Amino acid sequence: MNSLEILAPVGSPATLEAALQAGCDAIYCALPTFGARAYADNFTLEQMKEVVHRCHSLNVKVHVTMNTLLFEDEIEAAYQQAKQLYEIGVDALIVQDLGLIHLLHERLPQLCLHASTQLSITRPDQIEQCKKLGIRRVVLARECTKEQIQACIRTGIEVEVFVQGAICISYSGQCLFSSLVYGRSGNRGLCAQPCRMPYFLYKDGSKVDFPESYLLSPKDLSLIEEVQTLQKMGVCSVKIEGRMKNREYVYKSVELVKKARDGILLDLEDCKELKAAFNRGFTKGHFDQKRGRELMNMAAGNHQGISVGKILGQKKDRIEIGLTEVLRQNDGIRIVGAKEDFGCRVNYIYDASGKLVSHGLPGQKIMIPVLQKVKIGSMVLKTVDSHLQKQVEKIVQEKKRKLSVDCHLSCQGPGHPLVCQLFDGQVQVACESEIPAQPAKKRPLSQEDLVKQFSRTQDTFVQIDHFTFDLPKEIFFPLSVLNHLRKCAVDLLYQEKTKTGPVMEKEYHVDCVSLPLEGIQIQEGLSNTNPELADLRYNVTNSYALACLVKLGYKGAMVSLECSLEQTKALVEAFEKRYRSPAPVSVWIYGKRRLMLMNHCVVNTVCKDGKRQNCALCHRHRFTLKGKDGKMYRLMGDAKCHMGIFESEAFDAFDQIPEYRRMGIHHFHIFFLDEEPGKRAEICRRIGL
Template identity: 45%
Template sequence: MRPEILAPAGNEEALEAAIAAGCDAVYFGLTKFGARAYAHNFTLEQAKKAIDRCHLVDVKVHVTMNTILYEDEIEEAYETARALYEAGVDALIVQDLGLIHLLHHRLPDLTVHASTQMSIQSPDEIERLKKLGVKRIVLARECTAEDIEACRQAGLEIEMFVHGALCISMSGRCYFSAFRYSRSGNRGQCAQPCRMRYTIEQDGQMIPESERYLLSPKDLSLIDQAASLPVDSLKIEGRMKSPVYVYLAVSQLKKVLDGKPRTQADRQALMTAFYRGYTTGHLLDQRGNDLMNTKTPNHQGTLAGEVIGYRKPYIRIKCRTDIMQNDGLRIGTQGFRVNYLYDAQGNLQNHIPADSIAMVKGRRCAKGTEVRKTISYAAEQEVTKQCQKVRQVNQPIKISCAGVHKPLVVTMNGETIVSDARAQKAHKRPTDAAMIRTQFAKTKAEFVRYEPSFDLADDIFFTIADLNELRRRTTAVLAEQKTRVVTQPEQDYSYVPKAKTNDAEIVKGDRPEMASFQWNVSNSYAAAACLEMGYTSVLIGPECDRAASLKMIKAFRERYHDVSCLVKTVYHTRRFMIMKHCPINTYFKDGQRKHCALCHEHTMKLVGLDGQKVVCSGDAQCWMRLFEDQPVDEIEDVPMYKKAGLCQFRIDFFNEKEAEIEKIENKLVEAYSKN
């Protein structure tokens, strides 16, 4: 069975581009609760209209509600989800366990997909999510082919990204932006520190020549491999990309799934729409410079020529490809739309062909500087043209008439539409199947293409007006059928946790039965979800500050009466990222060697342009972790949390010496002993 093509829609124009290109489903976010807070996004009313628009042409709609939610947000998020359910949404893509838990118990008929922000890459995690009624897993981008096959065996639908931007950190486990810039990636506000420049510091000494974009990956592109991927849905990243990008990515993915190879022109067109280098990513275990683009973090487009001279204010270009007026060009550090385009003689032109000389206005730049095309005006015009065409769905119908004085009857999807007119006795040419087929084919401006079969009596006659009226009524009924929403009543919430009661305990390190930071537990319902998934204790999420933690504890106690399962971390060195990519090995060894131990033999740090540092430390599996360079000590808050009912506290050590560890442990015991 061919996998679904799932397209991004950051706004109405991108939605229309996705539909025109032939997608099977779209995903978009609302103005709240989505992981792309800076995209245009949709209001709830716009979302309802978009759902109807898509359903007319059999395109499914998945709405992203893929942020973590705090205690004072969870009910509002649930009400938004319920409104989408009542509007007919096909699925919600969710990160927050609390929202998934609420939907499972109150709206069990609503389809929920686990967001890639949950970083799922094992069958065990999928088995736990089954207990919450999740129907599909959007796999972590770190999954290998072996991981995908193992997850597929768990029995849920599998969705994976096949094209677009990569997060270098495991999605959902990146706190760099939140901790350093107070803009949480888990709440859709990522400041993209991975796209910034860093310099390696080794044992306290800066290595100036290492300064580059050490955490910036290329874009994923698995379009050419898509037909062989054993998944149910192929997802294209790009809710902040242009309609041209959406159209080209969808149409080229569809082309490959239809068994047709992409041409070089196809690839160039998509690269012009957005390109910062391509990688097949972790699926094929690409590493180092095969995975990363450390030279530049932004859209580079395609090579269009090179600068051969400058005479103020004109840049003289030797064209390798054609350049049109209104194309977007990047020349060195300057980027602009071509408002005025001149030939070698200074004549104004709309188009300069390849292997010719073009002149554009711009700032001085060096001879030999690359000229790159970042926007194709011709592609914009073509996509606009394609979006004006009407996408149609094929609809089988049966048209019958029992005889003179009987109506013409259309049977469609189990419903009948009966003409007001009755058949007259034909005196000249009777109304036959060919005549009716001709009238029912007049739907070029509508969403449907009818495929009629007939059971007609002889010698009947209907006027053309009668046939057209019946066609219009049939189309209206079909539109109502396709946008009809059938919902089930909301259920009462009655979940009772079955957590074992623990005595007071200080927790060091991870335990299998503890729901870890992976789940980003930020509200009381999320904690209950962890218990429902089979955990016996729940670590309060790393983005919960003192106020958020206390609200969560209070709500959990009031609803479930016992907070003994909750655990609060009160001492740790905050981890900013965990990733397969190693910036240290990539710089020193081109990233191709695992377990090089450089980060353990030396103290390695990344230093940002602002002078702030992060510590690099690989784990036992050679996954690179980036840590804050100073620990966070909140042990003084233990009496306050204990008063709120908490009895489990966690301390995480990173590189502390034995004496420091003993000191911290004693400090925690003393704080816990206070009345």
């Protein structure tokens, strides 16, 4: 069985220590730029150096995310940042943008690249393309089933799988909802999370009666029970989502995944603490092909905590709660049952007699001050566990993870130095004392004396767990010599653990043949009618991404819908200048743009049970989603029950065609979804067909 890596999310110094203390094998984090969690605290480059040294001294790897799409004016800066990260010794970069992958593979081939889940990798043929680009590991899309994961493992590449945390309802990297509707690109780390907003389903113009409104909000993924199964399958790394989560969540999720990997039975309290830290309900997701309501939490899009009781009554400024779980002073609660949820911090707790107490136990009735009127019978959720916060804070502050090492002490006799060798299973160092051994005049140096002196590593990054000796009898060293030798050996080990190799930068060169495309491409529904053209799924936002696709054998590519006219112009000009050849690109000029592609059917879930496939409801009726802002979105499924969410009004860029032609672009896309024949004919006349 392979050694399964546990990869922990780190968005701040506080969560770094939580992840290390919980026992992770690797972390992933980011600088302030080019990472898909722009709202996390993240790290400066100087801080990242410290993170790398701290982690490497403990045999923990550091993966840095640079998994956003890059525009033409950003690609060189992104490359320079990647080079700096390589120079400080990060173990891998997690990358989405094909242009950056291509550039790094050409210029820094020794830099380890991981394909981000944002690349939506679910199939072996996609992995074969990744191999051509120098990718050493793929982070599979969270839509993968167990069988798909197994097929990807058989390609021989390293496979990383998410096992805990939030999931997107859209295929990762294929969601334009936040970008096109709210102006905040999820592909650039600024997602507005439209999937966590309320919507109403309309059928042929009439609202469908349904008690819940978070129709696009999935539960959180939890494959902790499947960790050993994944290990046996050959997965090399299990990943936890959560760079914007608190340190309690990071600590508990890493701890539970580690227990599962090591075969330790999880108890009920472990699961409660993880839920209290953060959850939207848990699902195994697409791993075992969960569908419909098993996948979704349509009642709410936020943290659910754990249920601790119900409202029994309200008198003046106090509410009475019948407890089913412990509730403590300083816990956070949310009361669910009224028109809108209400949350507060528990500052005071009174028992049934009115006495002020620090906590209430299951089965007890307590009262807490609440001014807002609440509904009798409402459920009370604990969303902040103050006891867990204190517990993790104490662990992080009082216990520092240390590197376990073996120590071998040897000396050939009087006149020879004492040699200290330290070995951690990967790196071995040796130091000699500056002063040779002296013949013992009174009390010779014993093994117990040496163990006592060399175990004094409390203020260092190591812990010596095992000693061996090769020493003659009747020798002596002053304590100051032993202490100095210990310090020198530990310092040398730290230097060896944290050193980085030389940077070898290659000259960038690509042989690129341009095959300009001409004409009009008319696309129906969700189909891709031209397999030689890299479509919108490839997210082409810069000239290097285009060059990458041409090198892979495509004759051209569609420019991403996230590119403005000016950004498209910069892409084309840079490509033509660098390769002295026209850029083989096409652009979208008309159609309802797809905002999401989901492996989930909203229509069947709301109108039926969400489990049956190929019901064809979405083709027999016109279904739309309506947001709280009144905007409408068209729903349309394909033959495999993938569902697209589309704009209700078509995007029209016909007025930009002259400018595109001046750039040298002569291939345009028209997309028809549900337009009537008359409308289609009108559009074709406008383009000259």
